[in-house]
Amino acid sequence: MDALPMEEQSGLPFSSLNRGRAHTCGHDIHTAFLLGAARMLKEREKELSGTVKLVFQAGEETLEGAQEMIRAGILENPAVDAAVGIHVQPTLLPGYLNYPAGTFLASSDTFEIRIQGKGGHGGQPHLGIDPINVAAHIILALQSLQVKEVAADIPVVLNVCQVEAGSASNIVPDTARLSGTVRTYDDSACRKLKIRMRQIVEGTAQMFGAVGELIFAEQCPCTVNDPELAGFFSESLRHFGAGFITDGDYKMQVSDDFGFYTQKVPSVMFVIGCGNSEGGQGHNHSPYVIYNEEVLVTGAALLAHCAWDWLEKH
Ligand SMILES: [Zn+2]
Ligand SMILES: [Zn+2]
Numbered sequence: 001m002d003a004l005p006m007e008e009q010s011g012l013p014f015s016s017l018n019r020g021r022a023h024t025c026g027h028d029i030h031t032a033f034l035l036g037a038a039r040m041l042k043e044r045e046k047e048l049s050g051t052v053k054l055v056f057q058a059g060e061e062t063l064e065g066a067q068e069m070i071r072a073g074i075l076e077n078p079a080v081d082a083a084v085g086i087h088v089q090p091t092l093l094p095g096y097l098n099y100p101a102g103t104f105l106a107s108s109d110t111f112e113i114r115i116q117g118k119g120g121h122g123g124q125p126h127l128g129i130d131p132i133n134v135a136a137h138i139i140l141a142l143q144s145l146q147v148k149e150v151a152a153d154i155p156v157v158l159n160v161c162q163v164e165a166g167s168a169s170n171i172v173p174d175t176a177r178l179s180g181t182v183r184t185y186d187d188s189a190c191r192k193l194k195i196r197m198r199q200i201v202e203g204t205a206q207m208f209g210a211v212g213e214l215i216f217a218e219q220c221p222c223t224v225n226d227p228e229l230a231g232f233f234s235e236s237l238r239h240f241g242a243g244f245i246t247d248g249d250y251k252m253q254v255s256d257d258f259g260f261y262t263q264k265v266p267s268v269m270f271v272i273g274c275g276n277s278e279g280g281q282g283h284n285h286s287p288y289v290i291y292n293e294e295v296l297v298t299g300a301a302l303l304a305h306c307a308w309d310w311l312e313k314h
Contacts, residue, residue: 001031002061009287025284026088026274026291029299031056033086036300041307050311051078057085059257063108063220066260075264081314082229083267084306085258086299091283092273094294097237097302098248099270101230105223106157106183107190108255109216113138113178113201116211122170131176132165134210139163139178141200149196150189157183157253158193183253185222223259226266233268236309240302254284268306272299 008015008022016022023029034054041052055074059065074080092098115138117131139160146158158180165176182197184190198214205212248271258269274295275281282289 001027001056001058002065003027004061004285006287010290012290022287024287024289025061026090026289027057027060029088029274029291029296030086032296033299033303036296037303037307040300040304044308048308048311050314052307052311053078053080055083057257063110063255063257064218066257067218070260070264075261080265082226082310083258083261083265084233084303084310085223085256085261085267085269086303087256087258087269087271088274088291088295088299089252089271089284090273090275090281090289090291092248092271093275094273094292095241095298096248096273097270098250098252098273099225099230099233099268100249100251101225101227103185103222104225104251104269105259106155106185106251106253106255107187107222107259108220109182109190109194111180111182111197111217112215114213114215115176115178115205116213117172117174117176117208118210119174120172122168122172125172128172129209130172131210132173134205134208134212135163135165135176135178137208138201138204138212141204142197145193145196145200150193154186154189155184155251155253156186156189156193157181158197159183183255185251220255220257221259221263223256223267223269224262225268226262229266229268232310232313233306236306236313237302240305241298270302272302 003021004024005020006022007020034056038054057065115131115134117129120128142158146156150156160178160180162179166173201212201214261267272295274292276292
């Protein structure tokens, strides 16, 4: 249900009215999916062969929501035997469904880098220690880690997405702050990267006389689709709808807190296409993204169908 901190630029008549907040990851669509599925299942509740729990998703962007829900007991009373999640993807055509068996979405480590320099006059940088200069060297060194220290066949993303420093054009600030994300499918590559990142941050800062600190937030695990459950759904969805493509079978370098559920119960995460027929309009996290609303019906029906059919066959 979470939005992103940006100004919507889609030009749609129903654009976000909240300044600096926009549903540019499609989570409003996910909420509508589940409400639609709830209505369908409720209408035929007496015929259902079991209990369905509908779990809305608060805090996906921070990748912490599912962890909180599990701690609060969402998987108990009654115990959950299987789980299904869904995310929209406007770079895929409508009806396209991607849900490979095994590791599907990457793990995510969010990091923050704090650099303590020594502020002063912009015209006399030699009297201080410029944390912006240190930050620039750290960013470049981190980027070379990905290319020079990880084997080419191991997919890894190490991205600095936020840079904060300074208040005026003639003041050397005291501190600089960077933040970013690491995405991998490989635990040992991830561990090695994190060790090297710390060495680069602390070592580069020291080289310039500053102090650098690297802080990692709690990790979100990979989303791993249970092969048996994924096989069940590929059979079950074969007759789901005319023109519906279900053979997507590739990993995606994004993360989802649904990964926490996949560690606890057999689960399948679907990524569903909702680009326009011309090939989609933008991508998730873009202020210009436009989702093809045909997906509302398909997504809701898909969730209801999965719950219905799984209960019937188990
Ligand atoms: Zn997102
Ligand atoms: Zn999202």
